[in-house]
Amino acid sequence: MASRLIGNLKGVGQYDHDGLLTQKFYKKLKGRSPIVGVYYSIKPVAIFIDINLIKDFASFHDRGIYYNERDDPLSTHLISLPGDKWKQLPSTCSPTFTSLKMKTMFSTMMEVEMKRKLTKFARVEKSLTLKKVMSLFTMDVIGMGGCAFGFETNSLEDENNEFFRMGISVFDNPGYSTRSTFVLQAFRGYARKLRLKLFRDEVIKFYTDFVRNTIDYRLKNKEERNDFMQILIQLHTSKREDKLSFNEVVGQTFVFHIAGFEASASILQFCFYELACNPDIQNRLRHHINQVLRKYDGEVTYEAIMDMKYLDQIVNETLRKNPPFGMLSRETTLNYKIPGTDCILEKGTSLHIPIYAIHHDPEFYPNPSKFNPDNFSEEAVKNRHPIAFLPFGAGPRACIGVRFGVMHVKLGVIAGLRKFKYTLSPKTRQPIKLQSKFFVAQPEGGIWLNIESVD
Numbered sequence: 192m193a194s195r196l197i198g199n200l201k202g203v204g205q206y207d208h209d210g211l212l213t214q215k216f217y218k219k220l221k222g223r224s225p226i227v228g229v230y231y232s233i234k235p236v237a238i239f240i241d242i243n244l245i246k247d248f249a250s251f252h253d254r255g256i257y258y259n260e261r262d263d264p265l266s267t268h269l270i271s272l273p274g275d276k277w278k279q280l281p282s283t284c285s286p287t288f289t290s291l292k293m294k295t296m297f298s299t300m301m302e303v304e305m306k307r308k309l310t311k312f313a314r315v316e317k318s319l320t321l322k323k324v325m326s327l328f329t330m331d332v333i334g335m336g337g338c339a340f341g342f343e344t345n346s347l348e349d350e351n352n353e354f355f356r357m358g359i360s361v362f363d364n365p366g367y368s369t370r371s372t373f374v375l376q377a378f379r380g381y382a383r384k385l386r387l388k389l390f391r392d393e394v395i396k397f398y399t400d401f402v403r404n405t406i407d408y409r410l411k412n413k414e415e416r417n418d419f420m421q422i423l424i425q426l427h428t429s430k431r432e433d434k435l436s437f438n439e440v441v442g443q444t445f446v447f448h449i450a451g452f453e454a455s456a457s458i459l460q461f462c463f464y465e466l467a468c469n470p471d472i473q474n475r476l477r478h479h480i481n482q483v484l485r486k487y488d489g490e491v492t493y494e495a496i497m498d499m500k501y502l503d504q505i506v507n508e509t510l511r512k513n514p515p516f517g518m519l520s521r522e523t524t525l526n527y528k529i530p531g532t533d534c535i536l537e538k539g540t541s542l543h544i545p546i547y548a549i550h551h552d553p554e555f556y557p558n559p560s561k562f563n564p565d566n567f568s569e570e571a572v573k574n575r576h577p578i579a580f581l582p583f584g585a586g587p588r589a590c591i592g593v594r595f596g597v598m599h600v601k602l603g604v605i606a607g608l609r610k611f612k613y614t615l616s617p618k619t620r621q622p623i624k625l626q627s628k629f630f631v632a633q634p635e636g637g638i639w640l641n642i643e644s645v646d
């Protein structure tokens with residue numbers, strides 16, 4: 192039953208993660224209706240139940256996310272931008288993730304740093320909360336020279352550096368709860384008129400200053416680097432009519448920084464949790480990693496990581512069982528007739544794809560609450576509906592950083608597992624409950640593991 196004020200958002204931001212909310216509708220309606228209509232406040236939203244509709248969903252370009260370029264440049268990023276502005280960006284950003292570039296990015300350097308940090312935990316504290324260590328690690332990889340911004344954050348060494356502090360605060364101390372963000376989205380026009388910002392002033396100032404200083408420095412010193420920042424500077428200083436405004440450069444810088452570390456840190460902590468709960472799988476994976484690395488003289492290279500098939504299965508199964516995002520959002524840009532019905536979704540209708548629910552549907556994954564890497568054997572993948580695995584979205588607006596993100600996570604697993612063994616600490620609350628106030632999946636109370644060195 193929908194409430195007049197918050198529609199069907201009861202529980203969101205209070206008890207339920209958005210993935211679990213959409214799962215409730217999915218479970219109720221599966222097999223009975225291709226979609227379900229719910230209310231977010233007074234705004235109608237359609238949740239797709241029939242997985243076959245998702246291929247059409249690829250043609251709905253916009254997400255209908257709130258942004259306010261004038262007052263909050265951080266909100267004006269690739270994820271929120273609609274239509275033509277969006278079309279200009281992905282192809283220009285993609286050179287950041289070529290295979291050649293990734294080969295140079297994944298050095299043993301990061302692995303060594305991570306090992307040093309974990310050794311301290313294994314020797315002194317004997318247990319650790321994973322989220323922080325993984326966030327420090329992923330922050331360093333995304334900032335690394337030649338990758339996105341061309342600076343080294345050294346977060347693993349210095350947890351107080353400003354990039355780490357600001358980046359993490361976006362998630363730990365968001366401007367709005369999940370539920371308020373949904374309501375803001377429902378009333379975008381009014382919110383813009385009221386000049387509401389999505390992010391806190393301190394965070395906006397930090398990223399705006401960083402971009403201004405970087406652009407000024409590079410232009411003044413005629414310094415050109417082979418990184419994502421350089422691509423944005425070129426788009427900003429070009430003579431093209433559709434060149435990026437300064438605020439749009441700030442928005443893209445922000446989203447690459449944020450998207451690059453929080454989702455990866457979430458996957459890593461769930462991966463180590465699953466490995467701690469399944470010691471046989473943990474041992475098998477460690478053995479596999481060491482066996483492959485022996486072929487590459489112990490060097491953690493791009494090619495060595497690509498050769499680790501069992502690691503690939505483990506990462507995919509982690510993404511299946513614990514997707515960082517519980518659902519995808521789109522908005523119809525034209526009237527859309529639902530195939531096989533008389534139902535028309537009017538232009539401007541919000542749509543959600545329930546990723547979490549699909550990943551936990553026994554039709555696609557038998558015994559879905561079991562961590563089972565065999566779900567990603569070649570055979571199992573071949574026999575499954577191709578759209579039943581959506582951690583990076585689908586269609587033209589799927590994640591632009593997917594290859595980088597996956598490599599990033601694999602590097603973290605290798606660094607964390609080669610020389611260390613994990614068991615579950617009693618401090619981890621069981622069963623895992625996802626925090627309701629965050630979009631990116633985070634377990635309540637964090638995940639605590641005991642760590643010891645292995646020879």
Ligand code: HEM
Pocket residue numbers: 269270271281446447448450451452454455458515516519520581582583584585586587588589590591592593595596597600
């Ligand atoms: C490793 C973990 C990651 C996960 C699970 C993830 C997941 C997602 C998902 C679910 C979407 C929405 C896709 C859709 O609506 O169909 C998305 C979009 C996006 N992601 Fe990621 N992502 C990850 C890493 C990254 C990284 C490392 C970057 C960049 C450095 C990145 C940049 C983006 C951008 C810019 C978009 C918007 C694309 C567009 O609208 O055209 N992501 N991501």
